[in-house]
Amino acid sequence: MQLVISNLSKLYPNGVQALNNVNLTISEGMFGLLGPNGAGKSSLMRTISTLQEADNGSIFLDELNVLKEKETVRKILGYLPQDFGVYPKISSEQMLDHIACLKGIGNSAERKETVHNLLNRVNLYTDRKKNLGTYSGGMKQRFGIAQALLGNPKLIIVDEPTAGLDPAERNRFYNLLSEIGCNTIVILSTHIVEDVRTLCNDFAIICKGEVLRHGNPDKAVQEMEGKIFTCNTDKAGVHLLKEKYQVISVQMKSGSLSVRIYSDTDLGNDFKLVSPVLEDVYFHQIASRMDVVTL
Numbered sequence: 001m002q003l004v005i006s007n008l009s010k011l012y013p014n015g016v017q018a019l020n021n022v023n024l025t026i027s028e029g030m031f032g033l034l035g036p037n038g039a040g041k042s043s044l045m046r047t048i049s050t051l052q053e054a055d056n057g058s059i060f061l062d063e064l065n066v067l068k069e070k071e072t073v074r075k076i077l078g079y080l081p082q083d084f085g086v087y088p089k090i091s092s093e094q095m096l097d098h099i100a101c102l103k104g105i106g107n108s109a110e111r112k113e114t115v116h117n118l119l120n121r122v123n124l125y126t127d128r129k130k131n132l133g134t135y136s137g138g139m140k141q142r143f144g145i146a147q148a149l150l151g152n153p154k155l156i157i158v159d160e161p162t163a164g165l166d167p168a169e170r171n172r173f174y175n176l177l178s179e180i181g182c183n184t185i186v187i188l189s190t191h192i193v194e195d196v197r198t199l200c201n202d203f204a205i206i207c208k209g210e211v212l213r214h215g216n217p218d219k220a221v222q223e224m225e226g227k228i229f230t231c232n233t234d235k236a237g238v239h240l241l242k243e244k245y246q247v248i249s250v251q252m253k254s255g256s257l258s259v260r261i262y263s264d265t266d267l268g269n270d271f272k273l274v275s276p277v278l279e280d281v282y283f284h285q286i287a288s289r290m291d292v293v294t295l
């Protein structure tokens with residue numbers, strides 16, 4: 001199964017070009033979508049989820065024309081949006097039962113079994129009778145993934161699912177995503193760059209509506225081998241370095257500024273060659289489009 005996005009563009013009425021000729025082919029497995037705020041990630045995911053129209057281009061899931069055959073797509077789609085409201089005075093069990101009904105699982109015994117299986121899977125079975133309004137952020141997200149998994153979707157889209165979760169909740173949530181069957185496409189948008197390396201076999205970086213990079217995260221990191229240098233300096237030093245080198249990120253570390261520089265050639269003894277991480281790939285790509293180093 002493949003999701004093929006071709007020449008997809010979207011211009012909002014306020015003049016913002018949110019998607020600019022996006023081309024992406026996504027295969028089964030976990031696909032990570034990275035990009036700064038306003039890059040167009042949600043616009044892309046809402047378009048794939050049939051929630052908004054594109055101006056140009058096409059999206060096909062194998063033979064299925066996603067932009068035209070919306071009802072068919074919705075039957076095989078699981079979508080967890082960035083912000084989703086819950087009805088506070090209804091339990092997760094009742095709510096999932098209701099959604100299962102809407103998804104066409106008419107037989108009540110079958111529905112009950114499906115809902116209980118899902119509640120077990122997302123570790124909410126013991127809390128199934130509690131009202132959704134009493135759930136913690138992590139529990140709500142796990143409920144969200146349960147509703148997205150109803151009906152065994154072939155295409156699952158999750159938009160920044162771990163915002164607001166503590167590290168333990170985040171791990172639990174990702175373990176859950178990783179357990180999703182292998183004949184499924186999971187598109188995950190996140191701000192946590194290293195999570196993409198851990199979880200995804202394919203990823204893309206988008207910025208200003210354009211795909212800057214698409215490929216395997218490990219390969220992308222390997223390509224940066226021998227090209228990332230660091231040094232410690234102060235604010236004035238960063239400005240000088242920026243004039244001479246391609247500074248891709250600056251971080252405050254124990255009172256001084258730790259600078260990471262991309263260079264195709266050895267920078268000599270004043271700099272330390274370090275092992276690259278996926279964040280270097282990300283910042284290197286983004287820096288080509290916008291100033292990411294602001295002090």
Ligand code: ADP
Nearest residue numbers: 012014016018036037038039040041042043044
């Ligand atoms: P991301 O999810 O990467 O933060 P979005 O797709 O939400 O990016 O937004 C991309 C750009 O489109 C931003 O500049 C945003 O302000 C703009 N935008 C998003 N939704 C709308 C809308 N409904 N109307 C007008 N502009 C929008």
